[in-house]
Amino acid sequence: MRLVVDLNKCQGYAQCAFLAPDVFAMHGEESLIYDPRAREEQRERLARAVAACPVQAITADGLEGAAGAEASAGMGAGDASDAR
Amino acid sequence: MPADHLDWLRREGRIVVVGASLAGLRAAETLRAEGFTGSLTMIGDEPYEPYDRPPLSKGVLLGKASPLHTELPHRREIDAKWRLGVPATGLDLSAKRVRLADGDEVEYDRLLIATGVRARPWPKEDEARLDGVCVLRTREDAADLYRRLKAGPRRVFVIGAGFAGSEVASACREMGIEVTVAERAGGPLVGALGGVVGAVAADLAVENGVDLRTRVTVTSLEGDQAGRVRAVHLSDESTVEADVVVVSLGSVRNTDWLAGSGLGAGPRGIACDAGCRAFDFRGIVTDDVFVAGDVARSPHALFGYQFLSLEHWGNAVAQAETAAHNMICHGADRRPHLWMPAFWSSMFKVNIKSVGVPPMGEQIMIAQGSLAERRFVGVYGHKGRIVAAVSFDNTRWLEFYQRQIERGAPFPVEYPTVDRRPEGRQPVDAQFPDPSLPTHGPMVTMSGYSPADQQLVFHPARH
Amino acid sequence: MPQPTLLSRITDFANRANPYPLYEELRAAPVLHEEEDGPYVLSSYFDIEALLHDPRISSDARNLAAAGDDELAGDETGGLPPSFLRLDPPEHDRLRRIANSAFGPPHRPRRIENLRGDMRQTVKELIDGFGDERRIDLVDQFAYPFPVTVICRLLGVPREDEPKFRGWVDPLVASLDPAAGQDTGGEFQKSAQEARMQLGMYLAGLAEQRAKEPRDDLLSDLVNSEGPDGAMTMMEVLSTSVLLLIAGHETTVNLITNGMLTLLRHPEVLARLREDPGLSVRIVEELLRYEPPVQLVPQRTCIADVEVRGVTIPKGSRIWLVLAAGNRDPERFKDPQRFDPDREDIQHLGFGSGIHSCFGAPLARLETQIALSELARRLENPRLVEDPPPYRQNAVLRGPRHLNIEFDGLRD
Numbered sequence: 001m002r003l004v005v006d007l008n009k010c011q012g013y014a015q016c017a018f019l020a021p022d023v024f025a026m027h028g029e030e031s032l033i034y035d036p037r038a039r040e041e042q043r044e045r046l047a048r049a050v051a052a053c054p055v056q057a058i059t060a061d062g063l064e065g066a067a068g069a070e071a072s073a074g075m076g077a078g079d080a081s082d083a084r
Numbered sequence: 085m086p087a088d089h090l091d092w093l094r095r096e097g098r099i100v101v102v103g104a105s106l107a108g109l110r111a112a113e114t115l116r117a118e119g120f121t122g123s124l125t126m127i128g129d130e131p132y133e134p135y136d137r138p139p140l141s142k143g144v145l146l147g148k149a150s151p152l153h154t155e156l157p158h159r160r161e162i163d164a165k166w167r168l169g170v171p172a173t174g175l176d177l178s179a180k181r182v183r184l185a186d187g188d189e190v191e192y193d194r195l196l197i198a199t200g201v202r203a204r205p206w207p208k209e210d211e212a213r214l215d216g217v218c219v220l221r222t223r224e225d226a227a228d229l230y231r232r233l234k235a236g237p238r239r240v241f242v243i244g245a246g247f248a249g250s251e252v253a254s255a256c257r258e259m260g261i262e263v264t265v266a267e268r269a270g271g272p273l274v275g276a277l278g279g280v281v282g283a284v285a286a287d288l289a290v291e292n293g294v295d296l297r298t299r300v301t302v303t304s305l306e307g308d309q310a311g312r313v314r315a316v317h318l319s320d321e322s323t324v325e326a327d328v329v330v331v332s333l334g335s336v337r338n339t340d341w342l343a344g345s346g347l348g349a350g351p352r353g354i355a356c357d358a359g360c361r362a363f364d365f366r367g368i369v370t371d372d373v374f375v376a377g378d379v380a381r382s383p384h385a386l387f388g389y390q391f392l393s394l395e396h397w398g399n400a401v402a403q404a405e406t407a408a409h410n411m412i413c414h415g416a417d418r419r420p421h422l423w424m425p426a427f428w429s430s431m432f433k434v435n436i437k438s439v440g441v442p443p444m445g446e447q448i449m450i451a452q453g454s455l456a457e458r459r460f461v462g463v464y465g466h467k468g469r470i471v472a473a474v475s476f477d478n479t480r481w482l483e484f485y486q487r488q489i490e491r492g493a494p495f496p497v498e499y500p501t502v503d504r505r506p507e508g509r510q511p512v513d514a515q516f517p518d519p520s521l522p523t524h525g526p527m528v529t530m531s532g533y534s535p536a537d538q539q540l541v542f543h544p545a546r547h
Numbered sequence: 548m549p550q551p552t553l554l555s556r557i558t559d560f561a562n563r564a565n566p567y568p569l570y571e572e573l574r575a576a577p578v579l580h581e582e583e584d585g586p587y588v589l590s591s592y593f594d595i596e597a598l599l600h601d602p603r604i605s606s607d608a609r610n611l612a613a614a615g616d617d618e619l620a621g622d623e624t625g626g627l628p629p630s631f632l633r634l635d636p637p638e639h640d641r642l643r644r645i646a647n648s649a650f651g652p653p654h655r656p657r658r659i660e661n662l663r664g665d666m667r668q669t670v671k672e673l674i675d676g677f678g679d680e681r682r683i684d685l686v687d688q689f690a691y692p693f694p695v696t697v698i699c700r701l702l703g704v705p706r707e708d709e710p711k712f713r714g715w716v717d718p719l720v721a722s723l724d725p726a727a728g729q730d731t732g733g734e735f736q737k738s739a740q741e742a743r744m745q746l747g748m749y750l751a752g753l754a755e756q757r758a759k760e761p762r763d764d765l766l767s768d769l770v771n772s773e774g775p776d777g778a779m780t781m782m783e784v785l786s787t788s789v790l791l792l793i794a795g796h797e798t799t800v801n802l803i804t805n806g807m808l809t810l811l812r813h814p815e816v817l818a819r820l821r822e823d824p825g826l827s828v829r830i831v832e833e834l835l836r837y838e839p840p841v842q843l844v845p846q847r848t849c850i851a852d853v854e855v856r857g858v859t860i861p862k863g864s865r866i867w868l869v870l871a872a873g874n875r876d877p878e879r880f881k882d883p884q885r886f887d888p889d890r891e892d893i894q895h896l897g898f899g900s901g902i903h904s905c906f907g908a909p910l911a912r913l914e915t916q917i918a919l920s921e922l923a924r925r926l927e928n929p930r931l932v933e934d935p936p937p938y939r940q941n942a943v944l945r946g947p948r949h950l951n952i953e954f955d956g957l958r959d
Contacts, residue, residue, distance in 0.1 A: 018909035028433030090578035
């Protein structure tokens with residue numbers, strides 16, 4: 001699953017780092033680093049993080065079926081050819 | 085434009101987007117979201133689908149993310165024809181054709197240029213070719229630099245203490261690597277945030293073990309017999325041995341391919357109106373060529389209609405959305421690109437954010453917190469107005485100051501605020517360098533005052 | 548007899564079950580100032596959001612006292628220094644940073660994550676505990692004991708001491724209600740201060756133990772904190788622990804209970820949740836908008852003149868931010884009176900925003916997600932016995948006192 005965080009919006013509330021600590025981490029008091037490619041087993045936690053962001057700064061795709069995904073379209077296997 | 089032509093364009097027109105990165109992707113998504121059903125072609129010089137760059141100098145170098153996997157999530161299907169790995173090499177405005185490096189030509193009814201910028205290379209080409217001399221802009225650059233850092237170099241030398249250079253230095257120190265940073269100005273980030281804040285960044289770097297050399301320039305890079313870089317020579321006649329050199333001298337706008345096209349494109353970007361329509365070199369706005377992202381230079385009503393070039397992630401997104409909207413709507417429905425400049429950086433575990441245009445400010449006031457504690461909000465003033473604010477680990481207050489900028493609130497900040505310290509009672513000189521002396525890559529450049537002031541001069545691309 | 552003020556109708560217990568029509572009246576006067584010495588009441592989403600990030604707005608209890616609101620200022624004294632909830636930066640920031648270093652990222656990134664298993668187990672045991680009963684009080688049998696168990700474990704307070712500390716917590720929480728003690732003079736606040744001191748002394752005993760023998764709990768980390776911000780003094784540890792103990796369960800009780808009440812009023816959503824526990828994530832966010840457990844923030848003052856919608860709120864005024872009204876502001880949310888977990892945009896004010904945004908938010912989220920999805924899954928055909936249920940007195944921390952539910956059986 002791919003994700004991106006709009007760090008202009010991010011205010012360091014760290015909800016994502018609490019709820020999906022393998023994807024998001026606080027680096028210091030308020031700066032966030034994250035893995036833009038979350039592994040499949042993080043699906044549920046990623047959905048929690050996306051929904052909990054108080055400033056709605058996280059966009060993820062490939063979260064179909066999981067709550068909180070901003071879009072379900074994404075570049076799954078079906079449309080990988082789209083990019084070639 | 086007659087309504088039936090617009091309807092036709094929206095239904096079966098051909099839109100070509102040159103530049104397949106953040107701005108290009110978000111524009112394509114917006115076009116589809118707003119009902120464009122014609123053909124969409126995405127042209128990109130890199131052979132990869134759109135990926136995100138900010139993590140390359142942060143999460144990637146810290147080992148939190150793979151340089152090869154920062155592809156951007158898609159907000160929706162865009163059903164585009166992708167021409168990746170093929171740079172555009174020319175534009176024929178009258179025939180409405182984009183020429184590609186492989187000889188192909190692509191015709192358009194509407195064109196969006198979002199070709200962005202590339203890293204400014206070390207100007208001496210033979211030295212730039214030495215093994216170990218790096219830049220950091222693409223995912224390949226990041227993969228290469230990360231590999232070199234993991235190999236445990238004895239010392240990394242960073243040329244230029246802007247945001248990117250400082251972020252690299254920060255990552256080196258986290259990895260326990262010795263690092264020297266050379267900066268022409270009096271401190272890091274001085275071009276973007278001024279000397280008062282730059283001094284804080286300097287303390288931060290030095291305290292974290294960076295060997296910071298200010299008011300010096302690099303005169304030459306020295307290689308060994310195997311063609312590997314081994315030392316850096318400085319203008320103060322000192323020499324620093326290093327086996328990785330990161331050239332962080334800002335960026336060059338990708339406008340070379342437009343040379344001679346008749347578009348108002350040059351080293352400072354492509355001028356466009358607030359509706360993202362490109363100017364031709366005469367200063368007359370085009371009808372079917374739009375610009376978005378780092379390569380664009382557009383007038384901003386809140387900042388005296390000065391033409392701003394913003395290498396900001398958020399600007400790329402917002403301008404792409406505005407450009408895409410304006411490409412397929414009636415003239416009366418066009419929107420101006422009025423995005424409030426904003427950026428973030430993070431170094432030595434400190435979160436740095438800014439809103440507005442700091443280099444426009446002559447004075448700064450520490451409205452909250454303390455420079456010495458490195459937690460503060462600094463407010464910049466220009467002619468009695470608040471024009472920008474910067475925060476170090478104090479981001480939750482920043483939106484208040486953004487509203488002040490939007491409302492043209494008075495400067496200095498006369499009213500009390502929580503956490504106001506004695507140092508914040510008076511404004512002080514923000515200490516921006518004399519604009520006649522170039523520093524490395526300020527994030528904002530300004531020129532001109534209104535579209536009417538543009539001179540009828542064609543600027544050929546320079547390197 | 549003069550017409551009662553809108554504010555007094557909001558704090559009036561008679562309107563507790565449904566204050567939302569009153570909030571709608573509030574939003575019609577978005578900067579309400581009814582009485583000369585009364586507060587300015589803000590109820591529009593955008594105004595509240597702006598003021599939560601406005602550095603001219605103070606949370607410092609001393610400023611509130613100066614604004615003439617002695618009863619509210621008094622509730623946090625009781626011999627202990629104010630908690631970070633009632634302080635401004637830099638004191639607030641320092642204490643909250645130290646508390647956070649014991650609680651979450653970057654120093655303790657997995658402390659909450661690691662509680663998930665315990666939370667599930669506690670929920671399972673509580674539901675199993677319903678046994679053969681087919682009618683329960685959700686508050687007393689589930690929504691209260693669950694977060695209490697979790698916060699006790701997290702903080703390091705023995706669960707079996709709950710009857711002891713409940714006697715101190717109740718008057719303290721009651722004192723947060725603006726209407727509290729209006730008829731009893733100072734007695735009510737005095738008993739709250741007494742309770743706070745007692746609770747502090749109880750926690751001091753635990754803290755001293757942890758100073759000698761640290762364990763894997765928050766109290767141990769607070770007592771033994773060391774870092775760039777230095778250590779908390781013992782008094783700071785106590786006021787922080789009092790805050791965390793109380794805020795750590797009193798609000799979650801209401802979130803869970805309001806949640807189940809709302810689901811029982813929207814059986815189609817409850818049915819979907821039964822099939823898809825992942826929906827609990829969105830349900831909890833929508834609940835935080837629709838029925839927030841903290842309805843209003845009555846403890847702010849402005850330290851400069853602040854202009855809102857053309858009205859100048861003079862320096863030194865008290866300000867109430869009615870989060871629950873902002874959460875249903877049609878200027879911000881489409882169809883705001885509708886409970887709709889599918890809405891695209893749920894950027895609610897349920898946890899506040901800015902530097903004082905809810906410290907325990909991730910804990911409350913996880914607890915409520917687990918609680919509601921398990922209740923939905925295990926209760927067969929649950930239904931409300933009475934609607935509306937009886938409410939607690941408190942207008943700030945609003946929620947049912949009891950929530951009687953009948954059901955046909957328990958699934959495994």
